[in-house]
Amino acid sequence: MDVDLQLAVERLLARYVHAIDDGRLEAWPDFFSESCVYKITTAENLREGLEAGIIFANSRDMLRDRVSALREANIYERQSYRHILGQPCILSDDGAEVRSETSFLVMRTVQDGDSVIYATGRYLDIYAISGDIAKLNERIVVCDSSRINTLLAIPL
Amino acid sequence: MDVDLQLAVERLLARYVHAIDDGRLEAWPDFFSESCVYKITTAENLREGLEAGIIFANSRDMLRDRVSALREANIYERQSYRHILGQPCILSDDGAEVRSETSFLVMRTVQDGDSVIYATGRYLDIYAISGDIAKLNERIVVCDSSRINTLLAIPL
Amino acid sequence: MDVDLQLAVERLLARYVHAIDDGRLEAWPDFFSESCVYKITTAENLREGLEAGIIFANSRDMLRDRVSALREANIYERQSYRHILGQPCILSDDGAEVRSETSFLVMRTVQDGDSVIYATGRYLDIYAISGDIAKLNERIVVCDSSRINTLLAIPL
Numbered sequence: 399m400d401v402d403l404q405l406a407v408e409r410l411l412a413r414y415v416h417a418i419d420d421g422r423l424e425a426w427p428d429f430f431s432e433s434c435v436y437k438i439t440t441a442e443n444l445r446e447g448l449e450a451g452i453i454f455a456n457s458r459d460m461l462r463d464r465v466s467a468l469r470e471a472n473i474y475e476r477q478s479y480r481h482i483l484g485q486p487c488i489l490s491d492d493g494a495e496v497r498s499e500t501s502f503l504v505m506r507t508v509q510d511g512d513s514v515i516y517a518t519g520r521y522l523d524i525y526a527i528s529g530d531i532a533k534l535n536e537r538i539v540v541c542d543s544s545r546i547n548t549l550l551a552i553p554l
Numbered sequence: 555m556d557v558d559l560q561l562a563v564e565r566l567l568a569r570y571v572h573a574i575d576d577g578r579l580e581a582w583p584d585f586f587s588e589s590c591v592y593k594i595t596t597a598e599n600l601r602e603g604l605e606a607g608i609i610f611a612n613s614r615d616m617l618r619d620r621v622s623a624l625r626e627a628n629i630y631e632r633q634s635y636r637h638i639l640g641q642p643c644i645l646s647d648d649g650a651e652v653r654s655e656t657s658f659l660v661m662r663t664v665q666d667g668d669s670v671i672y673a674t675g676r677y678l679d680i681y682a683i684s685g686d687i688a689k690l691n692e693r694i695v696v697c698d699s700s701r702i703n704t705l706l707a708i709p710l
Numbered sequence: 711m712d713v714d715l716q717l718a719v720e721r722l723l724a725r726y727v728h729a730i731d732d733g734r735l736e737a738w739p740d741f742f743s744e745s746c747v748y749k750i751t752t753a754e755n756l757r758e759g760l761e762a763g764i765i766f767a768n769s770r771d772m773l774r775d776r777v778s779a780l781r782e783a784n785i786y787e788r789q790s791y792r793h794i795l796g797q798p799c800i801l802s803d804d805g806a807e808v809r810s811e812t813s814f815l816v817m818r819t820v821q822d823g824d825s826v827i828y829a830t831g832r833y834l835d836i837y838a839i840s841g842d843i844a845k846l847n848e849r850i851v852v853c854d855s856s857r858i859n860t861l862l863a864i865p866l
């Protein structure tokens with residue numbers, strides 16, 4: 399078992415969620431390769447073979463555009479988010495690409511109020527590993543619930 | 555500190571919860587040794603020394619029977635589950651067996667609806683480690699709440 | 711990347727939360743250095759540069775006093791708590807001190823009832839590492855919600 403590989407993936411995951419939860423959305427696209435796929439879909443869609451996701455991007459530039467759009471739409475955002483991830487499960491490693499599956503939980507907190515469960519699901523990831531740096535070539539975010547707000551305020 | 559041991563336990567835990575959450579219940583008994591103990595109990599029962607658990611099995615075959623029973627009972631299951639585990643805490647390692655304690659959180663999501671907290675608690679585990687493969691000799695699932703549905707729809 | 715450092719931090723975190731969730735509060739101060747800072751504050755306070763936290767201690771002895779106070783106040787505590795932490799994100803390591811950021815989720819369970827989200831947020835930690843043992847020189851607990859009960863029943 400490759401300890402360095404496991405830790406490289408874990409480190410990327412930890413930095414990814416801290417960037418989002420700290421509100422540093424502009425740092426988010428940098429966790430992806432320049433030519434990447436990012437998709438948000440639901441377990442139901444995946445089960446039924448429906449390709450259409452809720453959100454789809456196939457380049458890092460599209461992710462940057464999405465951050466700009468979120469910034470414009472959420473000027474007065476008074477909520478915060480908190481990702482808690484499970485341990486990544488490395489599924490395969492062919493030397494060039496590493497596939498993994500990771501469960502996620504995201505909570506939303508109104509500034510003066512309660513925290514509620516915002517989303518649960520799993521990441522189906524493909525990484526390019528270079529030294530101890532991992533980058534996402536692909537992330538498919540599979541939400542457990544089919545009732546996902548299409549006006550998602552943050553990346554997942 | 556034994557890095558390989560820690561990662562072997564983490565890897566088993568990650569694969570265990572993904573198998574359940576992905577609905578691959580038939581894979582679940584394979585995470586246990588042939589002669590194993592699996593018990594679900596509550597923190598209150600444990601504190602009061604009550605041996606009787608909510609669910610008890612003392613062989614892998616009994617776990618297979620349980621999966622069959624769950625499959626018959628839940629033909630139209632429209633809910634999904636998501637386990638998120640804490641970091642396993644290795645308590646002892648005598649060369650033959652490894653004991654650990656791991657916190658868990660399980661959420662339940664109705665297909666088109668919200669996610670709620672289904673169960674929280676901790677796993678008290680005993681592993682047999684062979685190379686980088688861990689198997690469960692014993693798992694005692696200690697739920698924090700005493701109000702556990704005896705008709706549990708999934709393994710914990 | 712330093713595997714031993716990462717695992718030393720993870721191990722301290724796992725033992726820390728298990729001590730609290732198992733009700734072994736007297737063990738909690740031992741995770742800190744003798745001369746330490748422990749503070750609970752909110753994301754809003756931190757953002758606005760307000761120094762005043764909800765709880766503040768600057769020695770291990772003050773943490774012991776706090777445990778004594780909690781023990782006297784909560785004789786008939788009928789609730790339990792469960793911490794689930796994210797992966798620690800090591801921010802810096804200058805040889806003497808290690809800084810990290812870790813997301814947390816704490817749930818509260820009434821003995822016969824449901825579990826609810828009690829707090830979410832992040833730990834901003836400074837560790838002293840000696841061999842494979844980590845001790846907390848400083849922990850700033852930053853809660854996402856500003857509505858934190860000042861009569862916190864447990865350490866975070």
